[in-house]
Amino acid sequence: MSSQVIAFIGGGNMASAIIGGLLRAGLAPAQLHVVEPHAPQRDKLRAEFGLQALAAGDASLGRAGTVVWAVKPQLFAEAAAPLRAWVGGALQLSVMAGIPSASIARASGSERVVRSMPNTPALIGQGIAGLYARPAVSAEERATIEGLLAPTGQTLWVEREEDLDAVTALSGSGPAYFFFFVEAMMAAAVDMGLTAEQGRRLALATCAGAAALGLASDESPTTLRERVTSKGGTTHAAITAMQADAVDAAIRRAVLAAQKRAAELGREFG
Numbered sequence: 581m582s583s584q585v586i587a588f589i590g591g592g593n594m595a596s597a598i599i600g601g602l603l604r605a606g607l608a609p610a611q612l613h614v615v616e617p618h619a620p621q622r623d624k625l626r627a628e629f630g631l632q633a634l635a636a637g638d639a640s641l642g643r644a645g646t647v648v649w650a651v652k653p654q655l656f657a658e659a660a661a662p663l664r665a666w667v668g669g670a671l672q673l674s675v676m677a678g679i680p681s682a683s684i685a686r687a688s689g690s691e692r693v694v695r696s697m698p699n700t701p702a703l704i705g706q707g708i709a710g711l712y713a714r715p716a717v718s719a720e721e722r723a724t725i726e727g728l729l730a731p732t733g734q735t736l737w738v739e740r741e742e743d744l745d746a747v748t749a750l751s752g753s754g755p756a757y758f759f760f761f762v763e764a765m766m767a768a769a770v771d772m773g774l775t776a777e778q779g780r781r782l783a784l785a786t787c788a789g790a791a792a793l794g795l796a797s798d799e800s801p802t803t804l805r806e807r808v809t810s811k812g813g814t815t816h817a818a819i820t821a822m823q824a825d826a827v828d829a830a831i832r833r834a835v836l837a838a839q840k841r842a843a844e845l846g847r848e849f850g
């Protein structure tokens with residue numbers, strides 16, 4: 581990893597996932613600057629990572645080679661306005677849902693903008709992040725961003741910026757859909773007389789095993805599903821019940837709702 585300074589604007593969940601990865605990859609805490617107005621969160625960053633976060637931006641941000649925008653989309657404009665004087669010379673990386681790269685270029689004063697959409701498994705190095713670069717970003721700068729995100733998991737470039745809204749709806753929000761499903765499995769476990777903890781272990785191990793099998797196999801998810809589904813058996817009963825409730829259509833509608841919201845966030849706060 582290079583010796584450049586990386587400045588994070590916002591030191592919350594997603595910034596912490598990336599910071600943790602960078603420190604594990606060998607960056608020195610002194611290479612990481614964080615602007616975080618929330619005092620308890622600054623204390624947490626100090627305790628967890630040994631970082632001295634700033635309550636507000638200052639001229640030290642001018643030393644950053646890369647600036648990572650990790651505030652809520654709703655707060656982007658407010659967060660960026662006081663920093664423009666210092667961040668314009670840097671490569672910009674956003675993790676914010678929805679905010680268009682043109683807005684980030686305008687607010688930061690730099691056309692060198694990469695938008696990313698990571699997800700929370702980044703915390704354990706098993707995330708996947710969609711990436712989009714504005715034309716002014718060089719091949720070397722794309723590689724810099726890939727290196728910065730590598731400790732958090734995989735990356736996937738998209739050519740059209742609007743596709744990041746779909747990535748947001750699939751993999752950015754996706755961990756929450758998965759935990760929603762696990763919550764329902766746990767509730768069903770209790771309905772059947774198991775404890776919630778037994779349900780949690782069975783559901784999580786089953787989902788992790790199924791995901792690992794899907795990744796390791798050349799077969800499609802449909803084939804893998806059919807292989808579990810014995811004729812006239814228990815899985816058939818469950819899948820038939822889900823089809824009767826149109827669960828697949830409901831999931832598709834939910835993902836499209838997330839995509840629509842990502843686009844709205846861009847229009848409202850970009």
Ligand SMILES: NC(=O)C1=CN([C@@H]2O[C@H](COP(=O)(O)OP(=O)(O)OC[C@H]3O[C@@H](n4cnc5c(N)ncnc54)[C@H](OP(=O)(O)O)[C@@H]3O)[C@@H](O)[C@H]2O)C=CC1
Pocket residue numbers: 589590591592593594595615616617618621650651652653655658659660675676677697698699700752753
């Ligand atoms: N969580 C997720 O799964 C994912 C999130 N994202 C994106 O990451 C971004 C951050 O989300 P997340 O980490 O979950 O949110 P958090 O609320 O955990 O982190 C944002 C942090 O920014 C701080 N902040 C608020 N105003 C400013 C400011 N003016 N300058 C600097 N920092 C400020 C917040 O402080 P305070 O709490 O006081 O407001 C907060 O600590 C969002 O844009 C989201 O779309 C992307 C992919 C996945």
Ligand SMILES: O=C(O)[C@@H]1CCC=N1
Pocket residue numbers: 677748752753
């Ligand atoms: O819910 C959100 O808006 C953010 C973006 C993707 C995951 N969390």
